[in-house]
Amino acid sequence: MTSPILSVSNLERRYGDFIGCTDISFDVWPGEVVAIVGESGSGKTTLLNCISGRLDRSSGSIRYNMRDGRFPDLADLSEAERRFLMRTDWGFVHQNPADGLRMRVSAGANVGERLMAIGDRHYGEIRNTATEWLGRVEIAGDRIDDKPVAFSGGMRQRLQIARNLVTRPRLIFMDEPTGGLDVSVQARVLDLLRGLVSDLGLAVVIVTHDLAVARLLSQRMIVMKTGRIVETGLTDRVLDDPHHPYTQLLVASILES
Numbered sequence: 358m359t360s361p362i363l364s365v366s367n368l369e370r371r372y373g374d375f376i377g378c379t380d381i382s383f384d385v386w387p388g389e390v391v392a393i394v395g396e397s398g399s400g401k402t403t404l405l406n407c408i409s410g411r412l413d414r415s416s417g418s419i420r421y422n423m424r425d426g427r428f429p430d431l432a433d434l435s436e437a438e439r440r441f442l443m444r445t446d447w448g449f450v451h452q453n454p455a456d457g458l459r460m461r462v463s464a465g466a467n468v469g470e471r472l473m474a475i476g477d478r479h480y481g482e483i484r485n486t487a488t489e490w491l492g493r494v495e496i497a498g499d500r501i502d503d504k505p506v507a508f509s510g511g512m513r514q515r516l517q518i519a520r521n522l523v524t525r526p527r528l529i530f531m532d533e534p535t536g537g538l539d540v541s542v543q544a545r546v547l548d549l550l551r552g553l554v555s556d557l558g559l560a561v562v563i564v565t566h567d568l569a570v571a572r573l574l575s576q577r578m579i580v581m582k583t584g585r586i587v588e589t590g591l592t593d594r595v596l597d598d599p600h601h602p603y604t605q606l607l608v609a610s611i612l613e614s
């Protein structure tokens with residue numbers, strides 16, 4: 358594909374008079390991982406929720422390259438089309454797995470539900486695919502009938518990842534996907550994510566305040582401060598040779614801690 362999968366132009370989101378994010382323009386290319394970094398309150402989640410259609414924008418355009426070749430603004434899709442995108446072509450991995458899982462239905466059903474949403478009806482096949490995906494996120498097959506409430510934080514997060522990836526989406530949004538996990542558990546989830554993203558050739562927009570996560574997963578980085586982009590570039594370049602004083606401060610503060 359020679360065009361971006363997602364194209365954001367002059368995006369702004371206000372909360373009353375307060376600016377959540379503004380003057381945001383960037384493209385995401387197929388198979389590319391873009392990290393959005395910045396301090397708490399810099400507008401990362403606001404931006405992510407706008408571009409994933411979960412939050413209304415105040416102005417600007419957000420266009421998505423559909424599988425059928427159309428490249429519409431999300432605002433011009435019907436509600437049904439938008440919902441279908443969210444269930445199929447897109448994934449959203451929340452920081453808190455409880456926000457992205459149904460905690461009181463089985464692990465297998467959490468994964469199978471997304472398959473049924475795209476029309477799979479054969480119970481045996483759905484169960485087989487669910488078992489295969491639990492394996493891919495390193496959850497033992499004999500836990501398929503257990504509910505996520507009985508899982509550890511790391512397992513819940515891996516289940517949320519399986520639930521998102523089972524429909525073979527092309528674009529995944531993630532908000533601090535390892536932010537709620539113990540440091541020891543984070544590494545394993547990150548490693549798993551990195552493998553899956555590269556195996557499946559996924560495009561990802563990941564929000565994180567953790568520059569090590571950005572370094573590990575992303576090729577390109579967007580640095581935000583008070584709702585605006587202050588620097589963008591290849592992740593290695595931004596981290597090794599930050600141009601903007603704010604990025605220099607961010608990088609320096611990590612090195613010191």
Ligand SMILES: Nc1ncnc2c1ncn2[C@@H]1O[C@H](COP(=O)(O)OP(=O)(O)OP(=O)(O)O)[C@@H](O)[C@H]1O
Nearest residue numbers: 372375376377396397398399400401402403404566
């Ligand atoms: N619903 C809301 N109503 C009013 N202001 C909001 C709302 N949501 C966010 N804001 C404000 O917008 C700014 C950006 O918030 P946002 O949640 O996008 O930041 P963030 O970069 O994701 O921060 P964090 O790293 O803490 O998650 C903050 O100043 C926040 O207080």
Ligand SMILES: [Mg+2]
Nearest residue numbers: 401402403532
């Ligand atoms: Mg946030």
